[in-house]
Amino acid sequence: MEENKKAGLYSVQQENEAGSSFDFKTIYTMIILNWQWLVLSLIICLGLAVVYLRYATPIYQADVKLLIKDDPNSSRSSAAAKNQMLMSTTLGIMSNSAGIDNEMVILGSKSLASETVKDLKLYVSYYMSAPVKDKIVYKTQPINIDLDAYGQANLKKPIKLTVDYAKGEYHIKGAYTYVPDDNEKKPIKYTIDRTTKTLPFSIRTSVGTISFKANPGHIMPEDRTLTAVIVSPDDAGAAYAKAMSVSQTSKTTTIAEMVINDAVPERATDYLKQLVVCYNRQANIDKNEIAMRTEQFINTRLEKINNELGATEGNLESTKRRYGIIDPKINSAQTVANSDMYTQKLVEANTQIELLRSINEYMNEPANKNQALPSNVGLNDPAASALITKYNEIAMERNRLLRSASETSPSVTPLTAQLEDLANSIRRAMSQAQRNTEIQRNNIQQQYSLYNGQISSTPEQERILTQIGRQQEVKSGLYLMLLQKREENSISLAATADKGKIIDNPLVKGKISPKAPIILLIALILGIALPIGLVYLVEMLRYKIEGHDDVEKLTKLPIIGDVAIASSTAKTKADIVVHENTNNVMEEIFRSIRSNVQFMLKEGEKVIMFTSTTSGEGKTFTAANLAVSFALLGKKVVLVGLDIRKPRLAQLFEINDFKHGITPLLMRQSPTKEDLKSQILKSGVNNNLDLLMAGPIPPNPAELVNNKSLDIVIDQLKEEYDYVFIDTAPVGLVTDTLQIGRVANLTIYMCRADYTAKSSFDLINSLANEKKLPNVSVVINGIDMSKKKYGYSYGYGKYGKYGRYGKYGKYGSYGTYGSYSESHYGNKNDDSIKK
Structure with missing residues (x-):
């Protein structure tokens, strides 16, 4: 009896020990007993993974490093210094982005991407038919398809076209949707079905003219179909901007690294190269804006002064002819010398007053508000010249930021306020300079009148000739000075260098998607988890x-x-x-x-x-x-x-x-x-x-x-x-x-x-x-x-x-x-x- 009780106790202990390992035994049992389903699930999941890896579109990654040249005299550096001052005064609570941060925003902007897409015509994607899945082609398509500028600007929905070649004829089929500008009208769908024997060929549609041209060096096969999808350059640019990331390689450098993902590695490298070209082009336009506006101002003034100088010379000619004057004599050499000296000073004073008045008129024109002002035109007042230079730097920086931001943006608003303050300061400085110059001119005029009175006894002819000659001299001096400034400005305009420089050619890092090890690992996990999960679910649902x-x-x-x-x-x-x-x-x-x-x-x-x-x-x-x-x-x-x-x-x-x-x-x-x-x-x-x-x-x-x-x-x-x-x-x-x-x-x-x-x-x-x-x-x-x-x-x-x-x-x-x-x-x- 005692032995039987011990045996019973041992049996109960065994059952308790078995209960403690329930989880392991349950999982182990499910795996062992359902190994056929497990193997079948693994075969199916791994097979699907292999098929997916075989036919999935691979995505490649390419990158390029761009050196952004930092000019200490540039508006960006000045803006950065201003931002540092602003941070010191606001304890860092609010600051405007500047320098490399602004450039990275511009590099990643949709407008720059759209311009790049237009240059490379990347708004058209080509696919060549294949037994299982159409293959993306780039630069090797037998036919180049394009949409005119009107269509690019107004296209709202994609256009899909297919081209087949058989018996010497190109059969073009497709469909597009015309979206009226009036929102109350419904979009209208159209189909395209045309045949042509020769290329180039064009089709006029409601959304623009579609052109077809043969791609030299590539022949259209008869057993393949070429598919083209045309989208708006803005939409394509937005997609490329989203696929690209811009980052700073180091906080101590001005080198930006641009990384883009694309299904075609060659297209990715071409995009990065052309993006830098478009970036430099826009930067050069920004840099030359002041010089171009200065040249425009100088040409306007030269035209006006040339007309006034012609009128003065004509008046001198008619006066000499009327009085028969050839070479008037001066009674006193010293008097004449003193009179000439103060005449020159009077000319210079009048010139400065005339320049100040012209710049003030230029600033008061509504079209020139917040735009760069003419600089280096001969003003002698250092305060006004310094303020104009500072005004132009901020105006150029503001115009650059407007390419990627609106006028109400937090990065633009402070610059607009600074421009308004500087404009008021410039007006006050020029007004003060004009008053000072007028005072100096009045003093010179008194001295001039003193010496001029000494030669009042000269004949009336000589006095008239002197007055005409003085006017001629003022106009001629101003004309020569403006011609010199125009040449200097032209030299500055021609000497513009690119802002960004590619350090190394774009490099394709390799395929980043799909990642075969991860896909196979996921398939392996699913192959094991699915049958176990289903068996466990069935077990849970058993009543x-x-x-x-x-x-x-x-x-x-x-x-x-x-x-x-x-x-x-x-x-x-x-x-x-x-x-x-x-x-x-x-x-x-x-x-x-x-x-x-x-x-x-x-x-x-x-x-x-x-x-x-x-x-x-x-x-x-x-x-x-x-x-x-x-x-x-x-x-x-x-x-x-x-x-x-x-x-x-x-x-x-x-x-x-x-x-x-x-x-x-x-x-x-x-x-x-x-x-x-x-x-x-x-x-x-x-x-x-x-x-x-x-x-x-x-x-x-x-x-x-x-x-x-x-x-x-x-x-x-x-x-x-x-x-x-x-x-x-x-x-x-x-x-x-x-x-x-x-x-x-x-x-x-x-x-x-x-x-x-x-x-x-x-x-x-x-x-x-x-x-x-x-x-x-x-x-x-x-x-x-x-x-x-x-x-x-x-x-x-x-x-x-x-x-x-x-x-x-x-x-x-x-x-x-x-x-x-x-x-x-x-x-x-x-x-x-x-x-």
């Missing part, structure tokens, strides 16, 4: 228990045995699979259950009750075989059939006796031992096993099991036998079992794999927790060991292969208890009595 692991999850009650399905060849009389002097699987299973039962029974406890939730879960089969297992120990065992609503012991043991049983005993108030012995039959299976069957089916089974006579019968059986096994009705259908539980010491609750619903364990746990049944334990019946998962889960492999054990019994024959009524019980009783 019936499958085996030991499911029961462990649903209840904390001890599981004392897992009974395999026995084949009909292993069964003998009464479906007995436990035999003397044999050592197969079923014997070992019931020996294990026997040890666990002995371990759970305390000293003096003998009564073991079998029940289940519903019929067909193997109560009677398990009770009979466990009783035989105990009988093989030499113990006297009696098997009592208290499922009196639908008895099965007689049928199971093949006994054609429906009169003897416990029912007649329960009908008596005080059954004696003689009455009891008269109702007990031999099992015919083992000499130590007796049967007390149900007997005739009574009309009131619930009342009978509630009688005191049941307690008397069980007490008498306990005196005569070592163990009393009671086969009861399913507790989930009738209440008889709950009444019988008062005489039992141990309840073995039967459940059946792939039969018992998981929800049944709510009832089992409730009965155990509320102690409506004594000392409840669970036995799992009907485990199909031919399934591999049970071999892994239960570890019975050492006992041989269980596939030979077929399914036993037809559980559906138990029927439904709810169909029984009083009349039904009576009919059954009559039939039994007849038998």
Whole structure:
């Protein structure tokens, strides 16, 4: 007895250890048992990955480093210095981007990208037909297709064209959508279907003229189709700007690195090269803006002064002709010298006043607001000249920023405010300079009048000639000075250098997408995860228990045995699979259950009750075989059939006796031992096993099991036998079992794999927790060991292969208890009595 208890304890410990490794065992079992699905999933996923890698469009990455020349006298450097001053005064809370940051924004702008796309005609994409997927072609297309400038500016939806060549003719098909400017009108779709024998060829459409020209060196094959997609240059530029990133290589340098991703590596390098060309072109235009405006101002002034000088010379000629003057004499050389000196000063003063007035008029023109002012035109006032130079630097920087930002942008607004302040300062400076010059001119005029009065006695002709000559000299000096400034400005305009310089030619780094290792790794993971996930989901959705692991999850009650399905060849009389002097699987299973039962029974406890939730879960089969297992120990065992609503012991043991049983005993108030012995039959299976069957089916089974006579019968059986096994009705259908539980010491609750619903364990746990049944334990019946998962889960492999054990019994024959009524019980009783 002590050895049996130790064996039972060892069995329970093994089950607890198995429960602790549930997760690992579950995953391992799912992988091993479904390896075919796992292999199939891996083949499919990896195959799809290989196909994807074979036909996916590869994306390449190209980059170029651009040195942005930093001119210390440039407007950007001045703006950077101003921004540093602004940060120092605002404690860094607000600052305007400048320098390399501004240049990187310009390099990544959509306007610059659109200009580059137009230069390279990248708004047209070409594809050549292939067996599986059309192939992108660049520069090798047999036909160049283009859209005129009007169409480029107004195209709103893409144009798709196909060109086939057969029998010396080009067959052009396509479709486009015309979108009216009026939003209330709906877009109109048109189709193109034209044929031509020669190229070039053009088609006029509502969205512009489409031209077709042969690409020299490339021939259109007859078995291929050329597809062209035309989009708006602005849309194509936006796509390229999005695909490109600009970054600064280091905070201490002015080198910008441009990286772009494209499906064609050659197109990526061409785009980067042309982008730098367009960037330098725009930068040169910005740099030359001041010089061009200065040249425009000088030419305007030269034209005006030339007309005035011509009029003065004509007046001098007519005066000399009228008076017949050839060479007037001067009375006093000193007087004339002094007069000439102050005349020169007077000329210079008038020149400065004239320049200040002209610049002031230029600034007051609305068209020139916030634009660069003429500089280096001969002003002598240093304050006004310095302010004009500073004004032009800020104006140039503002115009450059307007290429990538609006006038209300935070980076432009401070510059506009600075221009307005500087414009007011320039006006004040010129006004002050003009007043100072006028004062100087008045003083010079007084000195001039003094010396001029000394020669007042000269003839009127000489005085008139002197006045005309003075005017001529002023005009001539101003004219020569402006001619010199124009030449200097032209030299500055011709000496403009590129702002950006490519350090190294654009380099293709290689293919960045699709990444074969990552794609294959993802396919491998999906190939493993999908079948496991599906199997796990199916397991989660199952509403019936499958085996030991499911029961462990649903209840904390001890599981004392897992009974395999026995084949009909292993069964003998009464479906007995436990035999003397044999050592197969079923014997070992019931020996294990026997040890666990002995371990759970305390000293003096003998009564073991079998029940289940519903019929067909193997109560009677398990009770009979466990009783035989105990009988093989030499113990006297009696098997009592208290499922009196639908008895099965007689049928199971093949006994054609429906009169003897416990029912007649329960009908008596005080059954004696003689009455009891008269109702007990031999099992015919083992000499130590007796049967007390149900007997005739009574009309009131619930009342009978509630009688005191049941307690008397069980007490008498306990005196005569070592163990009393009671086969009861399913507790989930009738209440008889709950009444019988008062005489039992141990309840073995039967459940059946792939039969018992998981929800049944709510009832089992409730009965155990509320102690409506004594000392409840669970036995799992009907485990199909031919399934591999049970071999892994239960570890019975050492006992041989269980596939030979077929399914036993037809559980559906138990029927439904709810169909029984009083009349039904009576009919059954009559039939039994007849038998």
